[in-house]
Amino acid sequence: MSILCEVKKLLIGNILSQMWAVEPAYANAQFTLLISMLNGNTSDEDFSEKRAALRSYAYNIDSKSTGEFKSAAPRSIAVIDLSGPLMKNDQWCGPEGTATKVDYLQEAMSNPNILGVIIKADSPGGTVDGTETLSNKIKEVSKVKPVVGYVDGMAASACYWAISACDTIILNGETAIVGSIGTVSSFFDFSTALEKAGVKIHEIYAEAAFSKNLEFREAIKGNYKPMQDNVLKPLNKVFVGAVKENRKGKLDLENERVLSGGTFFGNDAIKVGLADEIGSFEKAIDRTIELADNPSAKNNSTQN
DSSP: OOHHHHHHHHHHHHHHHSOEEEOHHHHHHHHHHHHHHHTTOOOGGGGOSOOOOOOOEEEETTTOOEEOGGGOOSSEEEEEEEESSBOSSOOTTSOOOHHHHHHHHHHHHHOTTEEEEEEEEEEOEEESTTHHHHHHHHHHHHTTSOEEEEEEEEEETHHHHHHTTSSEEEESSTTOEEEOOOOBOOOOOOHHHHHHTTOOOOOOOOGGGTTTTHHHHHHHTTOOHHHIIIIIHHHHHHHHHHHHHHTTTTSOTTOTTTTTTOEEEHHHHHHTTSOOEEOOHHHHHHHHHHHHHOGGGGGGOOOO
């Protein structure tokens, strides 16, 4: 079997089998790629190169050099990349999974030479699976060492869920976008196409298994309420609850768009409490050093 076939199986399987918390505009744009893959409009050459390692590294303050976490010199900062669509497991031809990011955070927390962490984010979101664990790990690390979120473009949906646990969030400019707090489920209904092709699917359930796949079966019929009530609502409650707790005292809860899927740019994001300041990556480094040298400043990290 070709490399492309394997990639197709893994990627399409991940896309179609997961609950997603992702910025809708990005998700819609990816359908073109998915359809292209399904139609065979890609070749093995497109996937011949190994997955490029993302830029997660240890930055030494004194020497201004970078290296691996394990060989980090004293007074280094762990820079952990969180970019692209987030999935729990590493993708063969795509980004590292959130499980790997959790491992990086654990390594940074246990390494005495690393004084703090910067989560460098540029992501539209991703799968619900794995995001809660990542967010909780960031929160755990922040109790020991400062964790600064640096939004280098976008931190939406699941990505925002994760970085909301940072001590402070810095945007790279007025066009940086954050938010899209909410959970969505989507699926393809191929039943009409299959029927036209002469294929009919029969599903037979044990009498006692009447609740099995109920939400999906009802959604196929056009009744979305069971999916909303039994799946999306509970997941959304956890998502929103985590953001409210992580950004406690900062969020403008009177703005109904904040926790209902709205997105915000630059200073507007700061005004509603989804971010703390605008600045360069160098400012993120300075803020990490400041919080490491003065832990009490973590409780007053919002900058005007």
